[in-house]
Amino acid sequence: MMSGSDSDVVLDVRDLHTEIRTASGIVRPVSGVSFTLERGEVLGIVGESGSGKSMTALSIMRLLPGRHVKITGGQIVVGGRDLVALSDREMREVRGSKVAMVLQEPLTSLDPVYSIGDQLAEPLRIHRKLRGEGLKQRIIDGLRAVHIPDPQARVGNYPHQMSGGMRQRVVTAMALSCQPDVLIADEPTTALDVTIQAQVVRLFEEVRDQGTVGTLLITHDFGIVAQLCRRVAVMYAGRIVEMGPVEEIFDAPRHPYTRALVKSLPVMGEKIDRLPSISGHPPDLAALPPGCPFADRCPNVTDQCREEAPPVEGTDAHWYRCWNPETTGD
Amino acid sequence: MTELLKVENLQKHFPVSSGFLGIGKKRTVAAVSGVSFVIHEGETLGIVGESGSGKTTVSKVVLGLEEPTGGSVQWQGTEVAGESERRLRWFRQSVQAVFQDPFSALSPRQRVGDIIGEPLLFVPGMKKRDREQRVEEVMEQVGISPALRKRFPHEFSGGQRQRVAIARALTVKPKLIILDEPVSALDLSIRAQVLNLLKDLQETLGVSFLFIAHDLSVVEYMSHRVAVMYLGKIVEIAPADELYKRATHPYSKALVAAIPPRHPAEAKPVQPLQGEIPSPLNPPPGCAFSTRCPMVEDRCRSEEPELREVRPGQFSACHFAERLL
Amino acid sequence: MAVTTGEREQVVPAELGRKKRRFRPRLIPHVPIAILVIVVAVAILAPLLAPHDPARGTLVDSLLPPAWDADGTIEYPLGTDANGRDVLSRLIYGTRISAIVVVFGVILTGLIGTAVGLLAGYFGGVWDAILMRLVDTILSIPPVLLALAIIGALGASLQNVLLVIVITAWVGYARIIRAEALRLRNADHVLLARVGGCGWFRILRVHIFPNVVNTLVVYATLTIATVVIYEASLSFLGLGVRPPDASWGGMISEGRGHMNTAWWLTVIPGIALLLLCVSANLLGDWLRDRLDPRLRNVGGS
Numbered sequence: 001m002m003s004g005s006d007s008d009v010v011l012d013v014r015d016l017h018t019e020i021r022t023a024s025g026i027v028r029p030v031s032g033v034s035f036t037l038e039r040g041e042v043l044g045i046v047g048e049s050g051s052g053k054s055m056t057a058l059s060i061m062r063l064l065p066g067r068h069v070k071i072t073g074g075q076i077v078v079g080g081r082d083l084v085a086l087s088d089r090e091m092r093e094v095r096g097s098k099v100a101m102v103l104q105e106p107l108t109s110l111d112p113v114y115s116i117g118d119q120l121a122e123p124l125r126i127h128r129k130l131r132g133e134g135l136k137q138r139i140i141d142g143l144r145a146v147h148i149p150d151p152q153a154r155v156g157n158y159p160h161q162m163s164g165g166m167r168q169r170v171v172t173a174m175a176l177s178c179q180p181d182v183l184i185a186d187e188p189t190t191a192l193d194v195t196i197q198a199q200v201v202r203l204f205e206e207v208r209d210q211g212t213v214g215t216l217l218i219t220h221d222f223g224i225v226a227q228l229c230r231r232v233a234v235m236y237a238g239r240i241v242e243m244g245p246v247e248e249i250f251d252a253p254r255h256p257y258t259r260a261l262v263k264s265l266p267v268m269g270e271k272i273d274r275l276p277s278i279s280g281h282p283p284d285l286a287a288l289p290p291g292c293p294f295a296d297r298c299p300n301v302t303d304q305c306r307e308e309a310p311p312v313e314g315t316d317a318h319w320y321r322c323w324n325p326e327t328t329g330d
Numbered sequence: 331m332t333e334l335l336k337v338e339n340l341q342k343h344f345p346v347s348s349g350f351l352g353i354g355k356k357r358t359v360a361a362v363s364g365v366s367f368v369i370h371e372g373e374t375l376g377i378v379g380e381s382g383s384g385k386t387t388v389s390k391v392v393l394g395l396e397e398p399t400g401g402s403v404q405w406q407g408t409e410v411a412g413e414s415e416r417r418l419r420w421f422r423q424s425v426q427a428v429f430q431d432p433f434s435a436l437s438p439r440q441r442v443g444d445i446i447g448e449p450l451l452f453v454p455g456m457k458k459r460d461r462e463q464r465v466e467e468v469m470e471q472v473g474i475s476p477a478l479r480k481r482f483p484h485e486f487s488g489g490q491r492q493r494v495a496i497a498r499a500l501t502v503k504p505k506l507i508i509l510d511e512p513v514s515a516l517d518l519s520i521r522a523q524v525l526n527l528l529k530d531l532q533e534t535l536g537v538s539f540l541f542i543a544h545d546l547s548v549v550e551y552m553s554h555r556v557a558v559m560y561l562g563k564i565v566e567i568a569p570a571d572e573l574y575k576r577a578t579h580p581y582s583k584a585l586v587a588a589i590p591p592r593h594p595a596e597a598k599p600v601q602p603l604q605g606e607i608p609s610p611l612n613p614p615p616g617c618a619f620s621t622r623c624p625m626v627e628d629r630c631r632s633e634e635p636e637l638r639e640v641r642p643g644q645f646s647a648c649h650f651a652e653r654l655l
Numbered sequence: 656m657a658v659t660t661g662e663r664e665q666v667v668p669a670e671l672g673r674k675k676r677r678f679r680p681r682l683i684p685h686v687p688i689a690i691l692v693i694v695v696a697v698a699i700l701a702p703l704l705a706p707h708d709p710a711r712g713t714l715v716d717s718l719l720p721p722a723w724d725a726d727g728t729i730e731y732p733l734g735t736d737a738n739g740r741d742v743l744s745r746l747i748y749g750t751r752i753s754a755i756v757v758v759f760g761v762i763l764t765g766l767i768g769t770a771v772g773l774l775a776g777y778f779g780g781v782w783d784a785i786l787m788r789l790v791d792t793i794l795s796i797p798p799v800l801l802a803l804a805i806i807g808a809l810g811a812s813l814q815n816v817l818l819v820i821v822i823t824a825w826v827g828y829a830r831i832i833r834a835e836a837l838r839l840r841n842a843d844h845v846l847l848a849r850v851g852g853c854g855w856f857r858i859l860r861v862h863i864f865p866n867v868v869n870t871l872v873v874y875a876t877l878t879i880a881t882v883v884i885y886e887a888s889l890s891f892l893g894l895g896v897r898p899p900d901a902s903w904g905g906m907i908s909e910g911r912g913h914m915n916t917a918w919w920l921t922v923i924p925g926i927a928l929l930l931l932c933v934s935a936n937l938l939g940d941w942l943r944d945r946l947d948p949r950l951r952n953v954g955g956s
Contacts, residue, residue, distance in 0.1 A: 048517040163606050193380035194544060198588040198602035205599065220518050223590025227597045246594045257519075264522035266551035267592045269574045274529065275551070277522035281487045297519075393850050415849065422852040434843040439865040452852035498851070 010181040010214040011037040011060070011099075016074035018052075018059045027285045029055040031238040033074075037182065040211035042204065044225040044246070045218045046261075047235035050282050053218045056235070057184045060216075061101055062091050078182060097127035100175035104187035106167035110159040116143075116170050117155035120177060127178045142173040146203055165196035172203060179212065186218045197224075204228055222265060226250065234258045237283055237293035244318030254314065254325040257294045292323065300324040331370035334406060334506055334538055335392065335425075340365040341400035342387050346611065359610045361387040363562040364401070366637075369506060374532065374539040376553030376570065378546050378585065382607050383559040385542050389508045392540065393427055394418050419452060426499035430511035432491035436483040443469075443479025446498045453502065468497040472527060489520035496527065506538045513548060525552060546585055550574055555643075558582045561610060561618040564637060568644040578646035578654045581619050617649070625650060684941045687934035694931055697747055698754035705744035707731075710899040712739030718917050734919045736909060738899075742919060745901035746927055752813065752890075752902040753883050753931065760820040760882030761875050767821070768828020769871060773859050775829065776836025787833070790826040798823050798885065799892075806894045816895045820882050831874055835867045869946040876939035880932035887928055903928050 018030035029052040037043050047053040058064055060076050062083060076083040078098055083091065103109045110119060120139045124130045130138060136155075143151035146169040159167055168188060175183055185204065189197040201224060208215060208228065217228060225232055225246060233243040234255065242255035253259040260278045280297040289295060295305040302324060310321045343358040362384040369375045379385040390396040392403055394410065403411040410421050426449070429435045436445055447465040450456055466476035472493040483491055492512065499507050509528065513521040525548065531537060543549045549556055550570045557567045558581060566579040577583040584603040591597045605622045608614055614621050620630040629649055637647040640655070648654075697704060717739040720727045727734060733742040775783040802819045809815045839845055839862075848862045887904025889895035896902035898909065903924040910920025 048519055050517075165606060193607070194546070194585055194588045195380060195603045196606065198600050199604075201590070202600045202602050221590065223592065226591045226594040227600065229594075250593050261518060264519065265592070266525070266547045268547045268550055268586065268589055269571065271571065272551075274526050275522040277526055278519040279523070281489050281520060282517060390846075393846075395846055395849060415854070419852055422850065425850075427847060427850050429843045429847065431843060435847055437844045437848070437862050437865075440861065448848070448853065449851035495847075498847070502851075 008038045008040075009036045010039050010078065011216065012075075012077040013056075013060065014075045014077070016056065016059060016076065017072045018055055018064065019070055019072045021068045021070075022286065024286050028288075029238050029285060030059055033235075033238075033240055035233055035240065035243065037214040037216055039181070039214050040208065041230050042208050042215040042217050042228045044229035044232040045216065045235060045240075046220060046222065046225055046232060048220060048282055050237075050285060051235040052238040053235050054186055055238075057101065057186050057216065057218050060182075060184060061095060061099060062086075062088075063095075063101075093127070096123040096175075096180070097178045098180055099182040099184065100178070100180040102168070102171050102175050102183065102185040102188045104190050106164055106171050106191065107159065109171045110167060112159055115156050115158055116162070120155075120170070120174055123174065123178050138177065142177050143170070145176070146170070146173040148173070163196075164192055165199055168192060168196075168200050169203065172200075172207075176207065176213070181213060183207065183213045183215045184218070185215060187220070188217075189221070189224060190219070201227055222250075222262060234261070237285060237288060239293070239321065241294065241322070242318075242320040244314075244320075248318050252326075254318070254320040255294075255322050256298050256300050256324075256326060258320075259326050260299075292321070300326075331373065332406075333368050334371055335369040335540075336404040337368070337388070337392065337401070338366045338404070339401040340388065340391060340398055340403065340411075342384075342391055342396060343399045357611075360562050360613070361610060362391070362398075365559075365562070365564055366401075367557055367564065367567065369538050369540060371505070372532070372536045372538055373555070374541050374553045376541045376543065376549035376556040377559055378543060378549050378556060379559035380544060380607055382561070382610060384562040385559050386510060388559075389427070389510050389540065389542055393425060393508060394421065422449070423453065423502045424504050425506045425508065426502065426504040427508040427510065428492070428495050428499050428512045431515050432488050432495055433483075433515075435495045436491055438483060440483075441479065442474075442481050442483060442486070442494050445483070445494060446479070446501055449498065449502045464501055465497075468500045471500065471531065472497040487520075488516055489523060492516060492520075492524055493527070496524075496531070500531070500535075500537075503535075504537065506540065508540045508542070510542045511544070512541075514543065514545065521548075528552065546574075546589055558585065561607060561613060563618060563647065564645075565619065565647045566645065567637070568646075572641075572644055576641075576644075576655065578640045578644060578651040579619075579648045580623050580625055580654070583654065584622075584624075617647075625653065684938050687938040687941075690930055690934040691938065694750050695754060698750040701747050701751055705741075705747045707741035707744040709740060709744040709748040709901045712736070712741065714739050718913065720917070721919050721923075733923055734917070736906075736917075736920055737913060740899075742906075742923055745906055746903070746924060748901040749903045749906060749924065749927070752886065752896055752900075755813070756817065756820065756882050756886040757879055759817045760824050760885070761878050764821050764824040764878075765828050765871065765875050768825035769832050769864075769867075771825070772829040772832025772834075773836050773863060773867075776833035777840050777855065777859055777863065779837070779840075783833070786829070790829050793823060793826045799888070802889055802894055806889070811894050811897055813896050813900075816886055816889050819889070820885060823885075824878065824882060827878065828871070828874065831870060832867055835870055836863055839863045839866055873939060873943045873946055876935060876942055879935035879939070883928070883932060883935075 014034050016030055016033045017028065020027045020029060033056055035043065045053045045056065059071055064070065071084055074084065078094065083094060086094065117139055120142060121135055124135055124138055139155060140151045143154060148154050148166065148169055162170065189200050192200060204215065205228060207213060219225060229246050231244065232246050232249045233240045234257065235241065236257050242249065242253065242258045249258060250262055253262055260276065263276045264278060266275060278297055283293050289306060291306045291308050292310050295301050298305065305323050310323045312319050312321055313325065314320050340362055341364060342362040343360050346357045346359050365388055367375060377385045377388065387396065391398045398411045402409055405421055405424065410418060443465050446468060447461050450461045450464060465479060469476045469479065474490060474493050474497065486494065513524050516524060532539060541549060541552045553570045555567060556570050556573050557564045558579065560581050566577065566582045573582055574586055577586055588602065603622055608621055616632045617630040617635050620626050623630065635647045635649045637645050640646045640651045712735060716731065716735050717737055719731050719735040721734040722729050722732045731741050733746065735741055771786055775786045801823060805819050806815050845858060845862050848858050886895055890902040890904030891908040893908065896905050898905060906924040907921050910917065913920055
């Protein structure tokens with residue numbers, strides 16, 4: 001583990017498995033995901049669509065879409081309790097108060113028929129049993145904390161009266177209103193414009209620096225990871241293929257997929273003729289090969305990769321699943 | 331370099347409300363107000379801007395999908411703006427487009443080969459066999475096996491569909507392809523493939539691109555020159571690397587600064603631009619950016635700055651552009 | 656394969672995980688489909704199936720109960736009416752009327768409504784405004800009132816019932832298809848079709864129509880019950896098929912006077928009508944869930 005005593009760990013996910021039953025067989029969008037999240041840190045989970053990063057988030061929230069999607073193994077420990085074992089009723093207590101979530105699309109995260117004040121009041125009423133003046137004060141404080149100008153006036157606004165960036169601030173204020181231990185942010189900046197994105201990143205920096213909440217940042221944007229995170233997990237086909245401190249992931253990635261992803265992004269001010277690209281496309285989760293899921297696209301592939309799933313290698317601080325990792329002296 | 335497309339003082343207004351039963355005052359919103367640029371043969375002009383900047387409207391007008399409210403669009407010296415669809419047929423063979431979403435861009439019930447070959451149906455005197463041959467040729471060019479031409483779009487992944495969309499744009503051998511956010515809907519590991527493919531095509535075919543995106547680093551990688559749009563106007567046009575190194579408009583500068591760091595070592599506390607893009611219904615007087623500009627002065631709020639050449643090849647619409655040099 | 660720099664590779668689509676599914680009989684849709692198939696078959700084969708002439712009876716045999724009743728005979732399995740005509744034969748010939756009504760009321764009106772809806776939705780502007788005001792006007796007239804007016808002027812006959820149905824039913828299609836065309840008009844693939852040089856007819860035929868077929872099929876199925884009941888109501892009111900020709904609505908109307916003594920005259924055609932309409936609606940609901948979730952709020956009446 002990294003520095004800090006065990007009490008700093010706000011979320012401990014151990015060997016999580018989630019399955020979807022489909023007409024063409026069982027798909028495992030999350031298979032054997034483990035990580036810990038500490039108070040005051042931002043842990044990045046990076047992956048493409050279908051990598052299982054969002055499904056991991058929904059599994060932690062126990063908000064899986066439908067009865068055909070189920071957690072089939074592992075533990076999700078928050079505050080000494082395993083969320084997987086909780087009843088639906090107990091889980092409702094946890095959601096919003098201990099673990100909160102911010103989604104990608106700020107428009108659909110808010111209910112269009114209620115004012116933002118009403119929507120902010122709901123979790124405070126349910127979890128903190130606040131009423132009247134105290135409730136109102138907390139709502140206004142919450143909006144002020146996310147830099148909504150003139151919060152007293154804004155409380156009565158409806159979502160459609162606010163811009164995308166403003167809505168994302170409101171959603172964040174809602175998530176933070178009950179002072180949760182864990183904040184899960186699923187692509188919180190993806191739907192926003194570049195300059196607004198910078199404002200929201202700034203907001204997450206402030207949340208991080210207050211040190212009261214551990215943030216799980218799910219994204220496909222390495223730039224935002226570089227800006228916000230201390231540690232990163234890279235997901236591919238339902239597995240964490242590499243996890244480590246952010247500098248090492250950028251400078252000395254050991255998994256060929258991580259390396260290729262980091263290198264394939266265009267960089268401002270750097271003149272190159274062609275970007276190094278990854279051939280092929282992400283695998284079909286319903287028909288995964290027996291060995292390493294990246295084998296078909298990997299430059300270091302050997303026969304062993306196609307037959308046997310790679311073991312976890314490296315140290316506790318920086319580990320990866322690969323038979324033929326990149327050398328560190330890149 | 332020969333000039334292919336010349337857009338001058340382009341205006342596009344949309345009606346917003348026509349009142350009850352169409353009675354009452356018609357209000358309009360200016361999506362594009364006074365945009366001018368040229369595209370040369372074999373060149374890529376990038377357009378960056380946030381939502382509401384008017385960049386997509388510019389592309390729709392150039393494609394003849396929207397009629398301009400004012401200004402001119404000249405293709406190799408001939409006016410094409412406001413021409414009827416029938417009379418634009420010749421122009422259709424010269425300008426094609428690829429859009430952002432590869433899922434909605436392909437007719438779901440047409441076979442991939444038919445999708446790619448469709449624009450050839452309107453080439454006078456082209457025989458079926460020639461058409462099929464051309465379809466196979468472009469499929470090879472974009473890296474999709476011609477054996478797959480009988481498949482339907484839903485059988486392909488997002489990246490492959492975007493290749494199909496590119497192939498379709500190529501069939502009639504256009505001189506200009508408008509690429510509207512061609513990679514932003516694609517998976518991370520697919521983007522570089524598609525960007526490289528586009529660069530390869532430009533090199534081998536000499537086609538020009540109008541590359542529209544919100545991601546400045548992608549635009550910079552693809553383009554020779556970049557135009558930055560804000561609230562329906564071009565605020566700066568510059569060679570791509572100049573824009574990154576020495577932007578001469580405070581908005582371009584803010585855009586460059588808003589790009590997340592490429593490495594954790596470069597991460598510094600973000601100084602985001604305050605506020606949001608104003609509503610085009612109520613554009614501020616004077617400079618459109620004055621409401622958010624860190625170097626705003628009284629003059630900016632009353633007098634609208636003109637786009638002027640600040641350095642050779644670099645144009646800025648800021649009264650105080652020289653201060654940024 | 657390798658991490659390449661600008662090299663082009665051939666990409667092969669992932670095989671679809673499409674497996675042949677075993678046929679498993681289910682209550683829905685298989686029972687409604689079976690009932691509709693039976694109705695169509697009976698309508699086509701009516702002369703072969705009917706044991707008696709539906710229009711003629713012998714007064715000696717009038718008002719006989721169905722065969723399972725103690726007074727019934729096997730010669731008239733579902734009994735006879737006041738004129739001694741065989742109820743079963745009349746029921747069988749009555750399906751023909753219902754089938755004709757469905758063909759005109761659903762297929763012909765579907766064609767008209769779709770054409771109008773596509774043109775209005777795609778072109779918009781003045782023609783759209785005129786056509787849609789016409790649609791609104793027709794929708795605002797109570798259908799029975801319209802039927803009374805037309806049939807009052809032209810006389811009661813099957814042709815005039817069909818005329819009334821066609822006049823009133825196409826508007827539903829026109830509204831729904833127009834909304835779809837309006838949505839698709841600005842879809843990326845339609846804009847790109849214009850960029851590719853397609854004219855309006857090809858765009859409607861190749862790029863818009865195939866994408867509204869699902870909606871069309873679902874709506875058509877849900878309309879079956881509406882038009883069948885419409886014809887039955889008109890015939891019940893004496894505005895439709897004239898006796899002695901058999902129509903389910905007419906049969907119910909004729910049997911009304913004998914409700915106390917001869918229940919079978921109203922109940923049997925009533926059950927037939929109910930089965931047909933419920934089947935059509937169940938099938939329509941099922942199709943809607945399968946094909947077109949957007950139509951969730953369009954109910955079968």
